Amino acid sequence: MDKVTGIIREVSAEEIAPRFGQLGKDDIDTKTHAMDLVTIADTEAERVLTLRLTDLLPGSVALGEEAAHANPELAGRVFAGDAPIWIIDPVDGTKNFAHHRQPFRCMVALYHGGETVAAWIIDPIEGFATVAEKGAGTFHNSVPVRVRSNIQTAKDAKGFLISFARDRIRKYYGHLDFFDGIAHYSCCGAEYQEIAQGLFDFCAYRNLKPWDHAPGTLLVREAGGIARYITRSGTDEYHADGDAPGLLCASSPELWAEMNELLLPLFGS
Incomplete structure (x- = not known):
């Protein structure tokens, strides 16, 4: 290492x-x-x-x-x-x-x-x-x-959402005030780092090239977080050789489940 x-x-x-x-x-x-x-x-x-x-x-x-x-x-x-x-x-x-x-x-x-x-x-x-x-x-x-595993609801969570997600949420739900805070760095690596360090709580992405997400998802998982595809089952773990309409990482199972339900109509299949 x-x-x-x-x-x-x-x-x-x-x-x-x-x-x-x-x-x-x-x-x-x-x-x-x-x-x-x-x-x-x-x-x-x-x-x-x-x-x-x-x-x-x-x-x-x-x-x-x-x-x-x-x-x-x-x-x-x-x-x-x-x-x-x-x-x-x-x-x-x-x-x-x-x-x-x-x-x-x-x-x-x-x-x-x-x-x-x-x-x-x-x-x-x-x-x-x-x-x-x-x-x-x-x-x-x-x-x-370690991730901030005590953050269990979206209203208490700070995270990273690409413009696709922000725009879809506004259009679908009519507002964006589900979260404590939202940011976007145009740099997946920096976003994954800050989630693993417990500074932010979630991130969601659409274009799932392995070089963009294979490193960061392992950082999040090994820090105690979750990295799964946005799907109805909510059980499909991210895989570098896999593909799906969207990827969601979160700092706790409860936050991941709420975020998945929120994003599923916009990303999921």
Whole structure:
């Protein structure tokens, strides 16, 4: 765990941090649409992380966000195999990074035997690291952290909702005052970190790419929270190789159940 943390910190310090606020127009490109940005920091950090992590664990393979964009068949191929998979999001929150805004994070998960077994989310500027290993808990800068499990109702909860969810809630229910507070960072990694640390209580997402959620969901689970798909049964655990209309993480079973009922007409199937 510590070796991987060190590698991510080193790559972040060499490939990401020096480019923050220093990008030229030729250093930024778009992918699927005008708001889907990629920068030289994304591509170079992913390239180096792929080399160093697969070298650290012989026989492993990598699934990086940028490599998966270049080769749409990559995810299916690596998940179909038996090798351990490094799931890499080199710069989570690229839009923030490209516009010289915080937060953004470097995220890595290790997937093996059909499940996420370890996860790292690191601030490339400050070096703060939140890490989790399956069965061993979640740690922020080497200190154990836990979710706010005493928060059991939405009216007492603070959380993160994407604009899709906020807009749908207003349209469907006519108001948004179900919660104590709502935020949105445009950076899943920072949101997952703050839930695992007990600073916020829930998050819900629609686009479920494995590099966006495999690291953070393990952090939340190992800190005592829940990460499940938004479904009528309410029992479908998040899986890096799975898919659903929506994902909901919460700090207690009671809060998760209330939030799932609230969001099901908007997300669920």
